[in-house]
Amino acid sequence: MNVLETNSLxxxxxxxxxxxxxxxxVPGGAVGLLGPNGAGKSTLIKILLxxxxxxxxxxxxFGLDVRRFRLHVRQQVGYMPENESFIPGLDAVRYVxxxxxxxxxxxxxxxxxxxxxxxxVGLGEERYRPMQDYSTGMKQKVKxxxxxxxxxxxxxLDEPTSGLDPRAREEMLGLIRDVAHGxxxxxxxxxxxxxxxxxxxxxVVIMDRGALVQQGPIKGLSAGGDGYDVRIKGDRDAFLRAxxxxxxEAEAHEDGRIRVRFAHGTPGTDPILRASVEAKVQLxxxxxxxxxxxxxxxxxxSRSRNGS
Amino acid sequence: MAIxxxxxxxxxxxxxxxxxxxxxxxxxGIRQAYAGLMAKILLLSTYLMVFGTIGILFIASTFQQSVAxxxxxxxxxxxxxxxxxxxxxxxxxxxxxxGRSIANDLRFNAVSMYFSKAITRTDYLVGKWATVSAFLLSxxxxxxxxxxxxxxxxxxxxxxxxxxxxxxxxxTGHSLVIVLPIAMYALALSSLSRNAFVPGILWVMTFFGxxxxxxxxxxxxxxxxxxxxxxxxxATRLGEALYExxxxxxxxxxxxxxxxxxxxxxxxxxxAAILGGITLVSALFxxxxxxxxxxxx
Numbered sequence: 176m177n178v179l180e181t182n183s184l185x186x187x188x189x190x191x192x193x194x195x196x197x198x199x200x201v202p203g204g205a206v207g208l209l210g211p212n213g214a215g216k217s218t219l220i221k222i223l224l225x226x227x228x229x230x231x232x233x234x235x236x237f238g239l240d241v242r243r244f245r246l247h248v249r250q251q252v253g254y255m256p257e258n259e260s261f262i263p264g265l266d267a268v269r270y271v272x273x274x275x276x277x278x279x280x281x282x283x284x285x286x287x288x289x290x291x292x293x294x295x296v297g298l299g300e301e302r303y304r305p306m307q308d309y310s311t312g313m314k315q316k317v318k319x320x321x322x323x324x325x326x327x328x329x330x331x332l333d334e335p336t337s338g339l340d341p342r343a344r345e346e347m348l349g350l351i352r353d354v355a356h357g358x359x360x361x362x363x364x365x366x367x368x369x370x371x372x373x374x375x376x377x378x379v380v381i382m383d384r385g386a387l388v389q390q391g392p393i394k395g396l397s398a399g400g401d402g403y404d405v406r407i408k409g410d411r412d413a414f415l416r417a418x419x420x421x422x423x424e425a426e427a428h429e430d431g432r433i434r435v436r437f438a439h440g441t442p443g444t445d446p447i448l449r450a451s452v453e454a455k456v457q458l459x460x461x462x463x464x465x466x467x468x469x470x471x472x473x474x475x476x477s478r479s480r481n482g483s
Numbered sequence: 484m485a486i487x488x489x490x491x492x493x494x495x496x497x498x499x500x501x502x503x504x505x506x507x508x509x510x511x512g513i514r515q516a517y518a519g520l521m522a523k524i525l526l527l528s529t530y531l532m533v534f535g536t537i538g539i540l541f542i543a544s545t546f547q548q549s550v551a552x553x554x555x556x557x558x559x560x561x562x563x564x565x566x567x568x569x570x571x572x573x574x575x576x577x578x579x580x581x582g583r584s585i586a587n588d589l590r591f592n593a594v595s596m597y598f599s600k601a602i603t604r605t606d607y608l609v610g611k612w613a614t615v616s617a618f619l620l621s622x623x624x625x626x627x628x629x630x631x632x633x634x635x636x637x638x639x640x641x642x643x644x645x646x647x648x649x650x651x652x653x654x655t656g657h658s659l660v661i662v663l664p665i666a667m668y669a670l671a672l673s674s675l676s677r678n679a680f681v682p683g684i685l686w687v688m689t690f691f692g693x694x695x696x697x698x699x700x701x702x703x704x705x706x707x708x709x710x711x712x713x714x715x716x717x718a719t720r721l722g723e724a725l726y727e728x729x730x731x732x733x734x735x736x737x738x739x740x741x742x743x744x745x746x747x748x749x750x751x752x753x754x755a756a757i758l759g760g761i762t763l764v765s766a767l768f769x770x771x772x773x774x775x776x777x778x779x780x
Binding site for chain 2: 224226227245246247249250252254256258259260261262263264265269270272273274276277278279280281282284285288291292294295307321322325326358359
């Protein structure tokens with residue numbers, strides 16, 4: 176069964192279309208939900224949680240329609256909101272316990288699980304302090320803990336590393352990786368921080384203007400781009416001119432790398448080898464270029480916008 | 484990935500029904516309400532006052548003095564119907580606890596936690612209402628129960644166990660009549676703002692304002708309906724209707740302590756309709772506001 180399915184899902188706020196005819200299937204695993212501001216990521220999450228109704232179309236989580244089985248869906252999903260979320264006066268233990276009870280866990284189970292998940296996220300004796308005194312990193316950990324207290328099947332994380340210092344960010348990414356790959360929980364991360372997705376996710380869903388732009392495994396999408404990375408020893412300018420003569424687009428980077436793309440198709444390494452011979456340079460390194468997620472994201476978005 | 488990890492084990496178990504979830508919300512809410520220093524001081528001073536009164540009445544009874552207020556069902560009627568201490572106490576507690584109830588959830592974004600769990604807007608409202616009401620009952624029902632026990636212990640009135648049970652039901656009903664509309668109205672005000680002070684101040688203005696405006700109107704216009712403007716009058720009139728009317732069979736001293744009765748010429752269902760209407764409109768207002776906030780962060 177798919178973790179998430181949407182079928183022609185649309186959401187309008189007056190004239191503004193937040194989601195447009197979104198048809199998406201997420202089979203499971205750790206998925207990064209990417210998109211610029213206004214792409215519709217948060218709207219999609221809110222619809223999945225049954226917080227707002229869709230204008231048209233349908234959405235299902237684990238086969239359960241999110242409108243009809245809203246509470247059942249929420250019992251199977253853990254949600255970590257983006258913004259700070261706590262109840263003043265409550266300590267982390269009471270807060271996470273309350274989250275467990277609101278899902279429907281019995282008292283003893285909720286209390287046991289509260290301490291287990293607070294230990295797991297690395298909150299020690301601070302758990303008995305009122306949450307308003309916590310640092311941002313501790314608050315993020317508590318939000319994460321309340322989302323996994325009932326061991327959900329699916330974890331929805333909205334900007335989980337926002338506002339964290341590098342160490343706290345690494346800890347949070349470690350938790351996400353472990354939950355996704357070691358605890359059997361499907362994870363969907365909505366974020367703007369692309370390296371976070373690269374560090375934790377297997378698949379990526381890229382959205383723009385409320386529509387699906389690209390979906391697939393990160394490795395498949397980012398590896399084997401339509402070009403090569405080349406390092407040479409010799410006259411760089413002559414090599415660049417020679418590449419140009421062979422209808423190649425060359426981009427020299429500061430680290431000495433030259434990214435070569437082809438204007439027409441992908442004819443293999445032949446034009447590069449010829450250019451190196453003609454420019455009389457020594458070829459030191461040649462590999463298919465591996466686009467980073469950031470580059471992929473940028474190119475996918477620009478393709479989408481140019482095409483629309 | 485760890486080879487052995489006993490720190491975290493998956494959980495699987497039966498989930499409890501909605502009433503249990505609301506119950507958990509109420510328990511945590513009440514615990515939180517009692518944590519406030521001001522609320523503790525107010526309740527403590529009220530209990531001291533009640534215990535002081537009980538002590539004085541006990542001493543009077545040991546000297547064979549029959550005080551009017553201990554006769555019939557006067558003592559808790561008087562307590563629940565008085566502006567001081569009960570009216571002021573409940574007004575202040577409602578401002579403190581009811582006012583911040585939803586406002587703090589909005590301010591600190593706790594609503595996103597609540598509504599990502601298996602509760603609906605109605606569950607949330609019921610949970611909050613029950614929390615504030617239960618807390619306010621500790622300022623009305625609990626002291627009234629103490630006074631009921633006191634009256635049973637030291638009153639020289641000869642009444643049946645049935646009448647005493649009816650009194651118990653009546654004072655419970657009277658407490659609810661005072662508390663339930665106030666709690667819901669305070670929640671409605673609380674959903675208006677993210678600042679907990681604003682609903683508190685609005686509620687105090689409503690309570691005092693209604694009493695002052697009612698007093699002024701009664702003096703100027705001299706019409707019976709003017710008394711309906713006062714929140715306190717409405718709750719008192721409706722509460723009074725719940726008590727059994729009976730003839731006191733002992734000679735009582737100090738009959739000027741008898742509580743207000745018959746000050747409002749309207750039948751009980753008029754204040755009931757007004758207070759019920761306020762409660763209903765407040766509930767609908769909170770639901771409407773929460774619908775707006777549910778999808779927001």
